[in-house]
Every structure is written in structure tokens, then in C-alpha cells.
Amino acid sequence: MSRVDSLAALPEARAVTAAHATLSGVLADCAPPSLRTPRQREAVASARHEVRLRTAGFLRAYTDRLYDAITAGRTRFLRLAEVCDAAATAVPGLAPTMAESDAEQNRPPEDKEGLDVDQSILISHLLRSSTAGSHLLEAMRRPTPRALRLLPEFERTGHLSLDSVYVQCSAGVAHLTMQRDDCLNAEDNQQVEDMETAVDLILLASAAEVGVIRGGVMSHPRYAGRRVFSSGINLKSLHAGRISFTGFLLGREMGYLAKIIHGLTGVRDHHWDRGAVQKPWLAAVDSFAIGGGAQLMLACDRVIVERDAYFTIPAAREGIIPGVAALRLGRLVGARQARQIILADGRVAAADPVARLLFDEVCAPDDMAAAIAAEASRLASPAVVANRRMLNLADESQESFREFLAEFTVQQAGRLYAKDVLNKVSRFTTSAS
The missing domain is CATH 1.20.58.1300 (Methane Monooxygenase Hydroxylase; Chain G, domain 1)
Incomplete structure (x- = not known):
């Protein structure tokens, strides 16, 4: 039997x-x-x-x-x-x-x-x-079959366009651009799948040393011609019942966000070979990081924000739990501030005093590209990967992550x-x- x-x-x-x-x-x-x-x-x-x-x-x-x-x-x-x-x-x-x-x-x-x-x-x-x-x-946290299938093309050309994201690698820096311009980069099942594929490709690509995540230019009437980082979960899809529980609400946390923080498994087989494949990540936030966009920002090593941008996690208004934000936000801004943000729909503008605990650099919109290039260059330093690994283990052990989930x-x-x-x-x- x-x-x-x-x-x-x-x-x-x-x-x-x-x-x-x-x-x-x-x-x-x-x-x-x-x-x-x-x-x-x-x-x-x-x-x-x-x-x-x-x-x-x-x-x-x-x-x-x-x-x-x-x-x-x-x-x-x-x-x-x-x-x-x-x-x-x-x-x-x-x-x-x-x-x-x-x-x-x-x-x-x-x-x-x-x-x-x-x-x-x-x-x-x-x-x-x-x-x-x-x-x-x-x-x-293993690479998806889709990413493994697309990797040769990405390695050969240095760029790849998916339904909702565009990935381009140049001079060691891989830029992941979220480009759901019609809905302010609100994530649905398709975008979560595309984000995980893109994260896998950046972690697997031999030419990529640093990953940069930024929103593209929007066609949405309210922000037409402006870049937007992310407006979080697609509420239209959520309210229509089209958000997958295993693929989105759990899969996003255990998939591409966990890969950004703790890297890919199944690529290196020996602990002495540094185990999971990891690389440093930079979030470049234009306009706003709302809900799931804020959660994505929290997963990155460094954050550059445009001076008029803001950060918010409207969990109480949406009615659902904001992913693993409760595990990560408090250690950055403190328990009381985390409660204000999550329970009372608190908004943190780039100019607020508490913003220094969330954002590493605030700059004018015209200066974002130069700031991204400079920060990416710093993150490409040889010792960054080993040190971010130890910092992330100290902040969030796999045991605490598993128990929270x-x-x-x-x-x-x-x-x-x-x-x-x-x-x-x-x-x-x-x-x-």
C-alpha cells in the first residue's frame, strides 16, 4: 500500500x-x-x-x-x-x-x-x-517554470516585456517597470504572476547585480503622463471575487515578495555555497505606494521617493489584512506608528518626520533617474549581498515568517x-x- x-x-x-x-x-x-x-x-x-x-x-x-x-x-x-x-x-x-x-x-x-x-x-x-x-x-521560493523558460531570451537580449511589467538589464542593473497604466499599477492575478516571473529573471540573470522596481507612466486620467509606483490590490477584481487566495493573497507573500527578501531556492544546493540566490533591491516610489505597493516597498533594501509621494496601508477601509505588513512595518516605524498606519488608514508623506524611517532619500521628480543610478551603483558593492542576507535574517527569520503566515x-x-x-x-x- x-x-x-x-x-x-x-x-x-x-x-x-x-x-x-x-x-x-x-x-x-x-x-x-x-x-x-x-x-x-x-x-x-x-x-x-x-x-x-x-x-x-x-x-x-x-x-x-x-x-x-x-x-x-x-x-x-x-x-x-x-x-x-x-x-x-x-x-x-x-x-x-x-x-x-x-x-x-x-x-x-x-x-x-x-x-x-x-x-x-x-x-x-x-x-x-x-x-x-x-x-x-x-x-x-523556487524559480517558476515560466521564468526558467524565458531566461535564455532575457539573458540573450537583456530585456523582456510581459503583460503587466517590463524588465530591462543594462550595466549590471535590472529595471523592473510595473506598467498597468490603466489602473495605476493595481495588482491582480496576472500582475502577481508577471511580478514573480520578473523577480525570478532578475535573480537568475548572470548580468544582473541589482534590481530596481519602479512604476511606469500612467494613462489613467487622474495621473496621465505621470509615473505611479502602485495603488495596491485591484479593488475591482477583489470585489468581483477574481483575486485568487492561493495565487495572490498567499502566493504573493510566499512567492515574489519572499524571493525579494530571502532569494531563490533550488538554484544552489549547498549551504556553503551561500544557499539561496539573493540580490539587493531598490524601490523607486513616484506618486504613491498604497496597500500592496507599500508592502512591496517594505520588502526592498533601499527606497528612493519622489518628494510629493506618500505611503499608506488602507487595510481597515479595504476590509482585508495587508499581507505581511504587520510583521515588517513595526520594526521600521515603531509599534504605535504601525497601528496608526494600519488600523487608522494613516498616510505618511515624504515630507513628514516619520518618513525618514521609511524612505532613504527624497528628491525632486526630475532628479529621480540620477538618484536611482547613484543608489544602484552603491548597492552593487560586493559586500552588500552578504550583509543584506544577515540583516534580513535578523529582521525576519524563516521561523517567524512561517508562524506569522x-x-x-x-x-x-x-x-x-x-x-x-x-x-x-x-x-x-x-x-x-
Whole structure:
């Protein structure tokens, strides 16, 4: 009997599968979520609650055994969606399959079944395990197949255009330009995928010594002709239910942002060869860094900001948790200031006194290019990579990152279906129609 087959035969696993079969039967007799009667809603909630109780019970006892089975003793490196799908195959009902998650992604918000919560239960248990969680973090920091496929072209030409970003490498400096000019670089699933591909390419390219992240020139009426760093998560996509839980809300944190801070795994195999591939990163902020843009800025080693720009994390207004900002912001500006920014939608302008804790240099718009070139030259110093590695380990160990993500996973999934967020969705879709 294989590792996977032996899991499905466990009494706790059979209990999960049986509870899920009951839920499936209840769902088959019900209308879509938006049309359900109160009695149907109650029946679905009760059956789903039983599945989640059984799932949590199984995972408390068998998380490491499950992960070893689906990764062949941790020799396979699966990304989050693949992990969920493999777990669903190993123990039917334990998590949504990839097909079920894809179908849920295409439903309007009012007809979603809440499968993100089911995924969060599995992923949170995996991350709470030092064995499974550490391996999963390593898997998420490996180069993507797309980046490996595009690398030869990037190495040969020195530039590459993706749907939402443009990457160009010259004289050792790789410039990553975010160019969603229609929506002020608001990130959706596609842009997160493009950002991770671009980050991989810069970390893999032999000619690149430093990565520079900047927003392109906008066509959006309000900022036409001006550069914008990032307006964060694409609220239109969020409120339409088209933001992926594993691919965006978790994958962004464990993927390209983690790669910027801690580098690529799976490229160097020996610790004495300095382990993960790392390079220094510079953020050049024009106009503003809002929400996810602020989180991206926090991941970089140095920050240059245009003098009229500002930084804000409107978590309370958006209704969701601002990624790993709570882990990183406080150590820069202090706990009280971090609470003001995250809980009270505080804005930090480049001219504010606290700005010196967030920005390394403030300059006029016309001076940004020269400042970027000078700063990139400083970051290309041979000792920078080793020193930034040690600074980042001191600031954010993999252990603290893993433990934060384990709780973040369930809290973020819960926020997606909270009443205040669903009310925002309803108001947004009504005004947009």
C-alpha cells in the first residue's frame, strides 16, 4: 500500500470523506448560495462545519504524514494550489480540488461557497509544522517554470516585456517597470504572476547585480503622463471575487515578495555555497505606494521617493489584512506608528518626520533617474549581498515568517467572507452596474 493509499484508509480520513459526501448531497439539493432559503443556508452551514471539524481533527494528527505522502518524502516541490489539489486526491474532501477552486474563482461573490476557508485550514496546519511548513516555504521560493523558460531570451537580449511589467538589464542593473497604466499599477492575478516571473529573471540573470522596481507612466486620467509606483490590490477584481487566495493573497507573500527578501531556492544546493540566490533591491516610489505597493516597498533594501509621494496601508477601509505588513512595518516605524498606519488608514508623506524611517532619500521628480543610478551603483558593492542576507535574517527569520503566515492564512480567508467585506462587495457591484 502506498503512502497516499494508507492515508485514505485511516479512520480520521474516512470520517473527512464521509462528511464531505454528506455536504455534497446537501449542496445537490440546494439552490445557488444567493438563492438559498434560510433553511437551506442552515443545512449547508451545518454540513460544512462538520467537514471542517473532521478536517482539522485529521490534520492535527497527520499533517506531516500527509505532506510527506503528497511530496514523496519532501522530494517534490509543489506550489500552494498543487498542494491543495494533491491533498484532495490523497484524502477526498480534505481540501478543494484545483478544478473546484477554478470553478469557484469564476463565480460571482454572492454565489461563492467559501472554498478559500477550506484551503486555509489545510495550508495553516502545514505552515504550523516546522517540517512541512519549512519545505513548503522553500518550494514557493523556487524559480517558476515560466521564468526558467524565458531566461535564455532575457539573458540573450537583456530585456523582456510581459503583460503587466517590463524588465530591462543594462550595466549590471535590472529595471523592473510595473506598467498597468490603466489602473495605476493595481495588482491582480496576472500582475502577481508577471511580478514573480520578473523577480525570478532578475535573480537568475548572470548580468544582473541589482534590481530596481519602479512604476511606469500612467494613462489613467487622474495621473496621465505621470509615473505611479502602485495603488495596491485591484479593488475591482477583489470585489468581483477574481483575486485568487492561493495565487495572490498567499502566493504573493510566499512567492515574489519572499524571493525579494530571502532569494531563490533550488538554484544552489549547498549551504556553503551561500544557499539561496539573493540580490539587493531598490524601490523607486513616484506618486504613491498604497496597500500592496507599500508592502512591496517594505520588502526592498533601499527606497528612493519622489518628494510629493506618500505611503499608506488602507487595510481597515479595504476590509482585508495587508499581507505581511504587520510583521515588517513595526520594526521600521515603531509599534504605535504601525497601528496608526494600519488600523487608522494613516498616510505618511515624504515630507513628514516619520518618513525618514521609511524612505532613504527624497528628491525632486526630475532628479529621480540620477538618484536611482547613484543608489544602484552603491548597492552593487560586493559586500552588500552578504550583509543584506544577515540583516534580513535578523529582521525576519524563516521561523517567524512561517508562524506569522500560519495565522495570517486563516485570518485572511475569514475576512474575505466577513459581513463588512461582503457589504463592500455589494455596494461596489451595485455602483458599477
